[in-house]
Amino acid sequence: MGADVVLVEFWLAGTHLGxxxxxxxxxxxxxxxxxxxxxxxxxxxxxxTG
Incomplete structure (x- = not known):
């Protein structure tokens, strides 16, 4: 990986209330x-991005 590469991490959290x-x-x-x-x-x- 070079300087043009980024790793993105995301967490979605919630509770099914409705x-x-x-x-x-x-x-x-x-x-x-x-x-x-x-x-x-x-x-x-x-x-x-690509």
């Missing part, structure tokens, strides 16, 4: 916690 509507379907609250990790390697060249 109804979730997807189209005509409604998923009732479960009061369950969620944690989802995400990362990406960005190759920065000339001010753009």
């Amino acid at each position: 109804p979730l509507t997807i189209g005509e379907r409604v998923i009732e609250p479960t009061d369950k916690a969620l944690a989802c990790g995400w990362w990406r390697v960005l190759n920065l060249r000339r001010g753009r």
Whole structure:
């Protein structure tokens, strides 16, 4: 990896407290916690990512 490479890490965390509507379907609250990790390697060249 060179100087033009950046590693980004992100964590999304929350609790399903309210109804979730997807189209005509409604998923009732479960009061369950969620944690989802995400990362990406960005190759920065000339001010753009790719």
